[in-house]
Amino acid sequence: MNRRDFIHQTTGATALITLGSLGLQSFVDSAKPTKITILHTNDVHSHIEAFSAEDGRNANKGGVARRASLIESIKNKNPNTLLFDAGDIFQGTPYFNYYGGELEFKLMSKLKYDAATIGNHDFDNGIDGLYTQLPHAEFDFITANYDFSNTIMDSHTKPYKIFNKGGIKIGVFGLGIELKGLVDPAMYKETKYLDPIETSQEMVKTLKDDKQCDLVICLSHLGYNYRNSETKISDLKLAAATKDIDLIIGGHTHTFLKKPTVIKNIEGNNMLVNQVGCYGINLGKIDFYFDADKNKAANGASIIV
Amino acid sequence: MLFTKVAKVQSKYFISMRFTYLFFLLNIFLFSSCKQERQHLFKVEGKNIEITDSLKTNQEIDAFIKPYRDHINKDLDSVLAYSVNTYSKTDGHLNTAIGNFMADAVYNEANPIFKNRTGKDIDMVILNYGGIRSIISKGHITTRTAYQLMPFENSIVVVALKGNQIDSLTNYLRLRKRAHPISKLKLVLDKNFDIVEATIKGEKINVNKTYYVATNDYLYNNGDNMRFFKPNDSLHILNYKVRNALIDNFKKVDTISPIIDDRFIQLN
Numbered sequence: 001m002n003r004r005d006f007i008h009q010t011t012g013a014t015a016l017i018t019l020g021s022l023g024l025q026s027f028v029d030s031a032k033p034t035k036i037t038i039l040h041t042n043d044v045h046s047h048i049e050a051f052s053a054e055d056g057r058n059a060n061k062g063g064v065a066r067r068a069s070l071i072e073s074i075k076n077k078n079p080n081t082l083l084f085d086a087g088d089i090f091q092g093t094p095y096f097n098y099y100g101g102e103l104e105f106k107l108m109s110k111l112k113y114d115a116a117t118i119g120n121h122d123f124d125n126g127i128d129g130l131y132t133q134l135p136h137a138e139f140d141f142i143t144a145n146y147d148f149s150n151t152i153m154d155s156h157t158k159p160y161k162i163f164n165k166g167g168i169k170i171g172v173f174g175l176g177i178e179l180k181g182l183v184d185p186a187m188y189k190e191t192k193y194l195d196p197i198e199t200s201q202e203m204v205k206t207l208k209d210d211k212q213c214d215l216v217i218c219l220s221h222l223g224y225n226y227r228n229s230e231t232k233i234s235d236l237k238l239a240a241a242t243k244d245i246d247l248i249i250g251g252h253t254h255t256f257l258k259k260p261t262v263i264k265n266i267e268g269n270n271m272l273v274n275q276v277g278c279y280g281i282n283l284g285k286i287d288f289y290f291d292a293d294k295n296k297a298a299n300g301a302s303i304i305v
Numbered sequence: 306m307l308f309t310k311v312a313k314v315q316s317k318y319f320i321s322m323r324f325t326y327l328f329f330l331l332n333i334f335l336f337s338s339c340k341q342e343r344q345h346l347f348k349v350e351g352k353n354i355e356i357t358d359s360l361k362t363n364q365e366i367d368a369f370i371k372p373y374r375d376h377i378n379k380d381l382d383s384v385l386a387y388s389v390n391t392y393s394k395t396d397g398h399l400n401t402a403i404g405n406f407m408a409d410a411v412y413n414e415a416n417p418i419f420k421n422r423t424g425k426d427i428d429m430v431i432l433n434y435g436g437i438r439s440i441i442s443k444g445h446i447t448t449r450t451a452y453q454l455m456p457f458e459n460s461i462v463v464v465a466l467k468g469n470q471i472d473s474l475t476n477y478l479r480l481r482k483r484a485h486p487i488s489k490l491k492l493v494l495d496k497n498f499d500i501v502e503a504t505i506k507g508e509k510i511n512v513n514k515t516y517y518v519a520t521n522d523y524l525y526n527n528g529d530n531m532r533f534f535k536p537n538d539s540l541h542i543l544n545y546k547v548r549n550a551l552i553d554n555f556k557k558v559d560t561i562s563p564i565i566d567d568r569f570i571q572l573n
Contacts, residue, residue: 033348034344050356050358064366064370065363065367066357067356069360069361070354072363095373095377107366168344214346259353274353282354284351291345293347296348297345303348303350304348304351
């Protein structure tokens with residue numbers, strides 16, 4: 001008997017013993033799938049109130065107080081729920097002009113957002129304007145490709161964050177859009193923009209290989225797709241150029257997707273890109289089901305959209 | 306001899322057992338106590354849910370918003386001036402009453418600031434038609450009117466342009482055939498949309514003169530394809546929002562009654 005076989009056999013025996021000694025509880029646990037629910041918004045742009053009944057395009061849609069009750073009911077059904085925003089929290093209604101984003105951050109904290117990434121409009125009152133509002137945010141800002149080290153935002157963001165829900169490790173990293181040409185340099189100051197694809201590869205290596213995350217999610221403000229530009233990086237391009245990302249939650253282009261987009265990554269595996277338009281009109285909801293039974297996942301995960 | 310041999314075999318057997326037992330413990334430790342059995346993703350379901358009025362309003366959240374809402378509404382609804390008529394950017398061909406009002410307001414409010422800082426006067430103003438975001442309704446003008454008219458945060462900048470660049474500017478206006486708001490510039494086109502008269506503050510444009518053109522930072526940065534601002538002799542950032550200029554202007558004037566005039570016209 002060589003050593004490898006020996007260990008192999010022993011493992012088999014142990015598995016049986018474990019099952020026997022821990023009894024029914026363990027059996028039930030491994031038999032029941034774990035469901036992780038990811039909720040997300042993007043480009044809410046200070047739209048705190050619902051659109052009025054007279055609005056020409058979005059009558060009676062949106063509103064933070066309604067979003068709160070929807071999130072609450074989903075969380076009641078599944079406590080293993082995370083809530084994210086993909087940037088451009090600021091700018092669009094007088095709430096921002098009058099309070100500089102204070103109310104936006106306070107409400108997102110009340111709704112128990114777990115994290116957000118930074119959009120270009122979040123620099124609209126300058127990087128100092130963003131920094132000033134940070135005390136009102138009881139959630140993390142996640143961005144891996146803005147180097148803030150020479151700015152006031154230094155150490156106030158994280159490249160990634162790992163969440164543990166129902167025994168599942170969920171690694172989340174953030175990506176921002178190139179600010180040059182989009183935002184006045186006087187606003188973003190010495191913020192350095194790093195290549196999103198290279199950054200993603202590093203993040204995935206950290207989250208998947210080093211930290212052994214079961215799920216990898218990217219919060220992106222790159223934009224869904226740019227039909228007129230072959231070179232401009234977008235969520236669809238990022239998805240196709242990387243591996244091991246399960247979900248890209250997008251923003252910036254205000255793209256109203258009827259349902260999440262299933263797209264193949266560089267290894268030919270299916271993953272999801274989603275974006276829910278803008279102004280808090282929609283809430284994205286992605287459910288990930290996990291099971292200890294390897295056979296269920298033998299042919300890869302089935303994606304239903 | 307025989308006994309020793311048996312003992313040796315037994316001892317070997319026990320060592321082997323001990324190792325097996327250790328592996329049992331190790332396995333239990335690894336797979337049960339420290340980390341739960343690795344779970345595998347087998348299904349993903351995704352959908353986007355619309356936030357509609359069929360959802361109930363969370364009263365706690367709404368109550369939290371209320372003081373902010375009340376303050377803003379009180380401020381936005383404060384009356385600043387009176388509008389004699391309803392003005393829309395769709396009324397007029399190459400110049401509109403509402404556009405003329407906006408460009409003139411920018412001139413009137415920004416010029417004292419610019420003059421104070423540089424000792425020079427603004428020579429002309431150009432804004433863009435697309436930047437007029439709503440009508441001005443007959444009746445009370447409030448702060449809300451200014452927000453509706455100009456919801457964006459764009460600020461006024463003054464660009465020093467040589468006379469030949471003003472030609473590019475007038476050529477842009479000629480080709481666009483749109484009522485882009487202007488002030489202090491006069492442009493007359495013939496029936497073929499060729500320029501027959503172009504003056505700034507009543508004087509012919511001098512190719513060698515430097516003109517101080519006020520616009521907003523969006524247009525300065527090639528917004529609406531206005532590519533004639535760069536390169537330039539100098540750029541003056543006033544840190545003065547277009548909307549604030551409108552609000553300041555509304556506060557100064559009692560009533561507004563702008564008209565469609567002859568600043569940008571086409572001859573028959």
